[in-house]
Amino acid sequence: MAFKIKINLNLHLLLLFLITAVCLALASKDPELKQCKHQCKVQRQFDEQQKRDCERSCDEYYKMKKEKGRNYESEEEEEEEEEVENPYVFDDEHFVGQIETGEGKIKVLQKFTQRSHLLRGIENFRVSIVEANPSTFVVPTHFDAEIILFVAQGRGTITVIKEKRGSFELKCGDVFRIPSGAPFYFINKDEHRKLKIVKLLQSTSVPGHFQTFQPAGGENPESFYTAFSWDLLEAAFKIPRDKLERFFKQQKPGTIIKASREQIRSLSRHEEIIPKIWPFSEGETERPFNLLKQHPCQSNKFGRLFEAYPDEFSQLRDLGVAIAFANITEGSMVAPHYNSKSMKIAVVLDGQGGFQMACPHLSSSSRRSGRWSEREEERKGERTYQKIRGRLSRGVVFVVPAGHPFSVFASPNHSLQIVCFEVNAYGNTKYFLAGKENIVNKMESIARELGFNTPGREVERMFKQQEEEFFFPGPNQQEHEWADA
Template sequence: MTIMALKAKAPLVILLLSLFVICASLALATQDPELKQCKHQCRHQRQFDEQQQEECERRCEEYHREKKERERAERRRGQEGSSESERYEGEESEEEEETNPYLFEDEHFESRVRTEEGTDKILEKFSRRSKLLRGLENYRVAILEANPHTFVAPAHFDAEIVLFVAKGRGTITLVREEKRESFNVEHGDIMRVPAGTPVYMINRDNNEKLCVVKILQPVFLPGHFEAFHGAGGEDPESFYRAFSLEILEAALRTRRDELERLFGKQRQGAIMKASKEQIRSLSEQEEFPARIWPFGDSSGPFNLFRRRPSQSNQFGRLYEAHPNDFKQLQDLDLIVSFANITKGSMAGPYYNSRATKISVVLDGEGYFEMASPHLSSAGSRRHRGGGGFSERRKVGPTYQKVSGRLRRGVVFVTPAGHPVAVVASRHNNLQVLCFEVNAQGNIRFPLAGKRNIVNDFEKEAKELAFNSPAREVERIFRNQDEEFFFPGPNGQRHDERGRAFE
């Protein structure tokens, strides 16, 4: 671009900056009217043609949205910075009204990156929702979505990351120890990105979005992580800009005017459009080292669907990657699994001995039910809905049925030891990605099916435990011949508030 062209556009740039200053001033004085006033200013600028007015209004909306997200993030950081006792005291009062602290929906996500070409959103801290989930304090879940033919800018994270390609085809590049490793990935691939490793990726598909689900384990501040962008400019902001120009001039042996130009150009955001030629070049990188399945020392991905399912029948399939299958999972004490529950069918009931399961619904609809002894006594005294058992006064633990509607994007947590069943709707298969933490030594105990735990009790134990003849107990618990996946309920089910799931 010529100097004359830059001079010609300077008044427009100054005017746009002036409008953003006006919006910022309004934000300090008012709440909701600021967006309206900013757009009003855009529409009454005589120098603007129609396209410039639309661009100005779009930037007003972006500013307003980002401001709201910053305010929410600041409030959350303030709450996280409060003392343990204050935080948990507040959570207890919330839990008295909260019927299901184990379920997370759209409103519990915050967008870290949002451009026209994609989003990267992060689920709130588990412990912020409820003190019952403080065992997951140092785990976070994020979901990245990128449009076809896009580039996700390089960054490194102060967290260990395990990612799962939930949809689409991409290329992921890691840079470490003076070498670059690029891997073409597709649906079902699992890959680890070690903390501090520069990583970038592309969506190499012509039509389909790339969706990547991530679990992160921060290494600096428990439950909190940051993305550090080196390559970038103003958006994403490069961390190089935090250094003085004197430092950068000396370190890079480059004049400051060149540095200012370089670190001032990028304003497209962290997810941006790339040309077909750039995508082709980035996706044709040689994979090194080659994929090795299921064992080996490869730092690259492996595909969960290339091995036999651990459970399979006409009612569903379960694929699992254990730490002894995938070396990169070993020191993270993590299992990654994927359940595809046939429509009208269900998984469980069962429970895990040690592992707490974080489940992300990738597709379909349904619901889950779980037995919990930890919710408020007031809630547990209510009559159980959906065909449960009536209660009477007794000594010992009281279990409340926790249930929730499942659909794409919903996250739910099943703590260790908690019996759970997951049901697919009668209309669609239910696909669920699971991250199971504290996986070392975990045992999944089935509560139904031909291998259920009651069938292993002695005859006398059955009679004493149920106060019934052993043959009656056996008649019930030996009636189901399938394992893990079963035909689902035929009737309609409801949550604690009486709302129907189907």
């Protein structure tokens, strides 16, 4: 009887120890196998067989834990591999919010940090594209976001309500600022052509998120008035509930609706109602300006670049955002360069081409492992670069962080038109890596010689061969080859 009690006691002790060993294993993460076995050996109440059983249990537990960890890491690596594949280029599948009616559509690009934490510098910005069919009306709304819009195609009239109502004509190339919270609506007054608008939104409530608020509507879109109780609305409007219900629950056919010729003509009649003369000069700062009517900052037979900076245009000033439009002729390219401070958000309006960028965050080793570890690279004293590639076509969005060398080129048979929003534009400088104004040509001869470990004259010949500035003849490739760039 005493022998059985002793066996049972030993079994209980063994079970208790195994539980303790497992807990220690969990707490100490992976060096615990050796410790687990050591604990088995030093237990005086265990005989030799029990010690062997205990060590075998350690092995089985460790094997199970390691296998589970490998499966988890494999899944995690697959997810991160997708992230590092190319976190800087966005196409149709990355537009997550979309409103579509028979008269047009509005689509919103996903939050940048949803794609990659490397883009957290522009977490507070979103991109939206609006397309309205001919002779249509986009219903009144306001956003909890500052908006800079660029008219990519067509012509219309936009009305914004601040202290007073202001209505302005919009045409291709116009840039316009809509303050956060200001109600606005617009029309496509062209009877034959779509109105296409690209918007950059900077959220003012929740970083990277914005909401639309619409006063008019039924079920689609819903009016924000209906969120209030009927007794509150009765008191606010001094109108009986039954009339309010009928009024606010009328079904609307969507955010973008057809308008008659007479309605379009009436809404167009009120353009530019803000006085232009002193002392009403404040109205001048609110008017659209046309980017394409500015003097191009770069122009030759290979392309043209128009830019507007916040220190020159009051509509951009307090946001610190610059806007640019590039038209690259077929078969041409933009000089490899980088921005010192600004982060570029570019939207392809038309054409086809390619994009390449040097990225130190996604080195070849991190790409293979599916992990980005800047700290590990710094510890090893290594810095390698991954060539980021992207195909460019209408609707594609790509991002270029500050300091990252990049270039864009048009395909041999198509020109390329791009509108760019540059965040953090104050004090930004473009540094060119090739062409007439490249940075190497501005170095002393001995600095070039030491830096490239090549005689100074040879370095000079290499970097002075290209005499064009900013826009060059592009890569000499066949049509099927550029698409892989």
